[in-house]
Amino acid sequence: MVVKLLGTRGSVPVSNLQTRKYGGNTTCLYIKANSGETIIVDAGTGIRELGPSLLRDRVNTMHLIFTHYHWDHMQGLPFFAPIFQSDSIINIYGPKKEVTVKRALSYQMTKPYFPTVSWSDVPSKIVYKTINNKLKIGSIKIRTIVNNHPNYTLGLKFIENNKSIAFLTDNELFTKDGPTPYKKFITFVKNADLLIHDAQYSDQVYEFKLGWGHSTPSQVMKLVEDAGIREVLLTHHDPYHSDKFIDNTVKELSKKFLDVNIKAAADGKTITFK
Template structure:
């Protein structure tokens, strides 16, 4: 299983010299199965560059899953160039977002006066699949889901292949139980012994005191989860839109110092745009 991040920024995309290391695009993850399938998680602004890459690599079939439908996770869909080509086949997860199904959510993003063309104008072969929910398989990868603790709800994912597991829990608040969430112990069990965990780490401890119930975790809570779950690698995700490269580097240094004091072998880092990991 190969994992590549095309966007890890939270809430809104950013640009500028102070954001070059970790990138400014919002959530989009590409997962490549050993059996050849391409899985995309979320259509944040990072999906634009992913689309260009898929065209360059002559990959013409993929699956698109969503954590949830807040702007930063869907706003890139209109700039996903593969949708313009008739040889492309894309299977999109069909589920409800606050009572609205996936197709209608995407139609809202791509309609006048917000966007000049609609989803029906796209030439690609687009299928909406209800089977891409709960527990399911895409090629050689088994996928499990869990409700996330976030305003409006959403899903977290576990991708399993060849006894290796990648858990993706962005926009998941560990310090506050949203009605749609399932509680810390459930996230601990879901993440247990994962080879790789990408988890929401938007806030420092001081920031979180002012942002409790906003739907995002403190970095310390993400570390606590990873340690208790015996995770091998923790990638902090949903990077705060105002967090510069230097500030993020300082946070990671502090995390690594804390882990050394605890004699932990956990590998902790911030997920950057274009980061690629093989499991």
């Protein structure tokens, strides 16, 4: 499978000279299965850039999975070109614990928040699908876990040919108030070939954000150690964190964890698994 990070910023998109390296688009992940299927996780502002390339490659069937419906994970969808193509078939999966995916997307594209086209009027064919703890799309097996985050949120693991990638964004690893104890995350990500995990807050800021549903780089590294992970990408970067700040975080951690490849997720980065 091929994985492309299209949005790695948390909370709100940013654009300034200090964030050019890691980028400012909010969460979106593109996965191409070896069997050819197109999977997209979340529709933060990063999804907009994917639209023209899918049209160019004549990809008209795709699978879009929502982890949850906070703005930074869905606000790019009204600007995603395939939804306006009548020959597009978009299979949509998302939690329905508090609200159905259909309703969550409809709320976003209503007046006065969005002009002209409502979600129910988009010309593409939208097919609502169910996601529970297991799912298979082409050659990719998908497993889910419930993250510790305000409003019901899914963590995901993608498995193909004995390679696995865990994608846990918007997740507070150590909290007593959440639905999932830390130990379950260790089991879920155990020996994954790549972990992509939310590391929005610094240790100092975290003290003031208990229960907000995000983790720190040092908490992510605890999980990395406990689960035998060798490759990690820190993501959901805080909008106030500059490239320099993120570089420094990675540098300091790399000095401590010599046998782990630690990097920060960056918009546009592609990873190929054979």
